[in-house]
Amino acid sequence: MKSSRGLCRVLACLVSGFIFFHGAFAASGPATFATTLSNGLKVVMREDTRAPVAAQMVWYRVGSMDEVDGFSGVAHLLEHMMFKGTPKVGAGEFSRRVAAVGGRDNAFTNSDYTAYFQQVPKERLGEVMALEADRMRHLSVAPEEFAQEIKVVMEERRLRTEDNPQALLFEQTHAVAFQTHPYRRPVIGWMNDLENMTAADARAWHRAWYAPNNATLVVCGDVDHEAVFRLARRHYGKLKARKLPVTKPQREPAQKGIRRLVVKGAAELPFLLMAWKVPGVERMDGPIAPFALEMLLAILDGHEGARLSRRLVRDRQLANSVGASYDALNRGPALFYLYGNPVPGQTPEALETALLAEIDDIAQNGVSAEELARGKAQLLASEIYKLDSVFGQAMEIGRMSVLGFDDRDIAAYVARLETVTAEDIQTAAQTLFGEDGLTVGVLQPTPVK
Amino acid sequence: MLSKKLRFFFLCGVFALAAAVRAEVVIEHWQTPTGAKVYFVQSAALPILDVELDFAAGAIFDPPQKAGLAATVGALLEMGAGGMTETEISDRLADAGAYLASGAEDDLARVSLRTLAAPDKREAAIGVLEAVLREPHFAVEVFERERARSIAAIRDALTRPAPVAQRAFRAALYPGHPYGNAATPESLAAIQPSDLRDFWRAHYFAANANISIVGDLQRPAAEALAERLAAALPRAASLPVLPAQPERASAGTKTRLPHPSSTQAHIYLGLPAIARDDPDFFPLLVGNYILGGGGFVSRLMKEVREKRGYAYSVYSYFSPMKQSGPFTIGLQTRREQANEALAVTRQVLEGFLADGPTAAELAAAKDYLAGSFPLNLDSNRKILAQIANIGFYDLPLDYLAQYPSRIRAVTLPEICAAFARHVRMGELVEVIVGAED
Structure with a gap:
């Protein structure tokens, strides 16, 4: 669930599996x-000397989950306004x-973070650092710029969500699965909140959250790390730390029974979305369950011949398409989806x-050693x-950092996945997919009219 | 993290390798005895091997009543071959940690493999690729299942404004030409199982193929690999014949289609413009960057999005193809303001055609397009895409080396003349889906 300033399709490929290779190589x-x-x-720096380029990313640990009611979408709107000028650098x-x-x-925004990036020839890194450091502290948010940009964001919402029934179903399913946790609100914001947003709201957001002590700078590329650290100190070092707002945990109470919803929308085929509340990773040496869920995901949907597609699309021809999704690393609660x-x-x-029968099959009969080995080979x-x-690489490092981990945890994560056993996966299937934590959304097709 | 000593150790390793591979991208080129053209870039920095075969076997060769045939053949290649079922194929690849993809576009069909370069892993993966090239099954039950899925997906897509608009736009640009003839439930239903094998035999042979290889392989091994893959392909047939050139529209058509459920209108403007071998390629590339190609800094972006907030996405681009590929302007806007957004878009284009870019715009475009060139070559995947493009469209071997200077050499009069030759307001085709009446 990302929302981005523009045309940033590259981010679609950012799915689960944030892991680091190990072994002989x-x-x-x-x-x-x-x-x-x-x-x-x-500041985290990965030296990659294959090409004379560098990527700079600045990740802020603030996203839509830090918004409050009535202000949904302000994190993403502010991301747009970051391109609209500072006292030194004009709009655009x-x-x-x-x-x-x-x-x-x-740039892109999601529930957990907001990130900005530039990819440049390596010798130009200092120049884009100067620009990025400038807008970390000094942002204009001129009312006339805001007035146009909020319209752009409303068009973005129409494009991504209003006219996309499957996206509406995802949005509504989150709103039903979560009642107290801020994940119930869409990243892009409710339309009515966008209609009532002001330039002052955006400015306040920037002032509250955009500070060096709430950010990670990631550089990846053909640059020496000492040189990068020097540049970082020169451009970002003079910015002062700020006291950050205190947010409440807003922990979601235990769900006590299945939840169902229907969204009607223009479509030919119905769409089914099942979402279970499941554990995520809090520590790399914590419980095995989220790691087992990652391997379960690979066994269900890791390749074309994996269980879901093979059985439901190819053999039984019950589904036109089918899939599974799970992200173990989040600031808030995790969901495991089948759809x-x-x-x-x-x-x-x-x-x-x-789909329930597929989970039940694994709960009853487990997974084969072959399937598990295959999942690990792909990993x-x-x-x-x-x-x-x-x-x-910069994406992975930055994301780990804003989620509260560090770059060493990338390797620890994979090492832990490697220890997952067939029994761990069976136990996960037995214990984590009860209907009391399940939300089921259905897109019910209506004619285009 | 690793100990300091260890880290020092592999830093040395990385730098030593890097020194060997850092020079410019060196493309080696040869032909297999069976006539396949090979393009190879050795890159030892990562233990990865990418192989891609491109065939002149795209939708441009679809028979008029059987649109979707090329795409179906491309998709089915990997769904059962050489005695392996589709599941056995995908399981074997997964066991090796490899990825195989096949499919067809407008001009070409592509089969690509990414595998680890270690000999045991790559041998398993290449074995599957070889089987897919040698003996695809085209099993009737798999074909019928995939056809039913495609038909359901097309019907579902045509409930949404964007696919409706894209199809209507292509159809209006290319009446009677395969570029405008998208697959429909009817055209897919017309395909016979025997058509698949016939199309495959007529297009998937060595002399009709380009093989691109990038990765951790020595030249002799790359030669052996290319020869092995080419030898797996069916016996040579005569080179496929392209259809007649698309007609040059004499007057722009305007199509308006309703879409009551949509909150936005989807707007497309354009016309058939250039083939890949057109000498105006660089002037149009540079000029279009200024008009609508340059992300957040183009004229269209500035006037339609930044100044007026009419759209989230607005762009223009040329798609140079085997035959006259389209010039496209696209945007989506709240349905009530479709006419205003369209008027601004047309004004921007008209102004650009009348006066051309400014000297400052031209300089900025060159700085970006030439300066950012290293970003087009910063991964094996991108290098693969570049050499596959060079091979398929017969571009010179020094294309990459010359690219920045070709950009730098473009002049204002060349841009104006190129646009005058290829983009005329009176010939623009306009498609709007979902606007208010």
Whole structure:
């Protein structure tokens, strides 16, 4: 559930599986260096010398989960306003300057964090650091710029959510699954909150949350880490730490029974979304359950021949499409999703029964050693493939940091996944998929009219 | 994290390797004895191997009444081959940690493999790829299942404004040409199981293929790999014949389709513009960056989004293809203001065509397009995409090396002349889905 300033499709590929390779190849793996400036800014640097480029990302530990009722969408709106000028850099000038040095820039917001990035030829890193440091502290939020940008965000909401029935179903399902936790609100904000948002709201958000002690700077690329640390101190070091707002935990009370909802929307095929409240990772040496869920995910939906697709799409031809999703690393509570379209002539109820039967099969009969080994083989390979992307490495490091982990936890996470046994997965299937923690949403097709 | 000593140890390793691979991207090129063209970039920095085969086997070769045939053949290649079921294929790949993908676009069909470069892993993965190239099953029951899924997905997509608008736009741009002929439930129903194998034999042979290889492999091993894959392909047929060139529309058509459920209107403007071998490629690329290609700094973005808040996304681009590929402007806006947003968009284009870019805009465009070039080559995946493009469209081997200077050489008069040749207001096709009446 991300919402981004613009056209940033690259982020769609950011799914679960934030992990670090190990094994034989680790002995020549990339080097990661970390430091913290005196103002509290964390700096993490990954040297990757394959190409003369560098990626800078600044991650703020603030997202839509930090908003309060009536102000939904302000975290994302502020992300847009970050491109609308500071006293030194005029509106729209930020992106022009990045482009002038041969760079690309964008930003994205989700429930847990907000992040900004530039990809540049390596010798231009200092220039984009100066720009990013400037807007960390000094942001104009001019009323005339705000007046246009809030309209852009409403168009974004229409495009992504209002006219996309499956997205509406996801939004509504979150609102039903969570009653007290702020994950119940959409990242992009309710339309009515957007209609009533003011420039002052955006300015207050920036003042409250945008501080070096609430951020991580990540650089990945062909730059020496000492040089990066020097640049970081020069550009960000003078910004003063601020006292951050205190937020309440707003912990979601235990759900006591299945919840169901229906969303009607223009579609031909119904869509079924099942979401269970499950544990996430709080510590890398904590309970095994979330790690078992990650491996369960791989066994259900890790490749085309995995259980869900093979059985429900190919063999039984009950689903036109089917999938599973789980992210173990979040600031708030985790959900495990199963979803899909029934084929024409089949019902969401039949698909729900079939999906439940897949979980039940694993609860009863466990998973094979072959399946588990396959899941781990894919995991280890993906640890190497991810090193092919400079930007992808920066993404992983930054996300871990704002979630409260550090870059060493990336390796610890994978090491822990490697210890998951078939019994762990069976236990997870037996104990974590009860109907009392389940929310079921159905998109009911209506004619386009 | 690892101990300091250990880390020092592998730092040395990385730097030593890096020194070996840091120079410019060196493309090696040869042909297999069976006539497949090979493009190879050795990159030892990561233990990864990427292989891609591109065939002139895209939707441009679809028979008029059977749109979707090329895409179906491309998708079915990996769904059962060489005695392996589709599940056995995907399980074997997963066991090796490899990924195989196949499918077709407008001009080409692509089969690509990413695998670990270690000999045992890569051998398992390449074995599957070889089987997929040699002996795809095209099993009737798999075909019928996939066809039913495609038909259901098309019907579902056509309840949403964006796919409706995109189809209507292509159909209006290319009447009677395969570029405008999207698969429909009817055209998919017309495909016979025997059509799949016939299409495959007619298109998936070595002389009709480009093989691109990037990764941790020595040249002799790359040669052996290319030869092995090419040898797996069916016996040579005659090169497929392209359809007649798309007609140049003499007057722009305007299509308005209702979509009562949609809160936004989806607007497309454009016309058939250039083939990939057109000498105007660089002037149009640079000019379009200024008009609507340059992300947040283009004229369209500034006038439609930044100044007026009409749209989240507004852009223009050229899609150079084998034959005259489209020039497209697209945006989505609240349905009540569709006419105003359309008027501003047309004004921006008209102003650009009349006066061309300013010198400052041209300089900024060159700074970005030439300066950002290293970002197009900063991963094996991107290098693979570049050399596959060079191979398929017969671009010169020094294309990448020349790219920044070709950008830098573009002049204002060249941009104006190129746009005058390819984009005329009177010929613009306009499609709007979901606007108010």
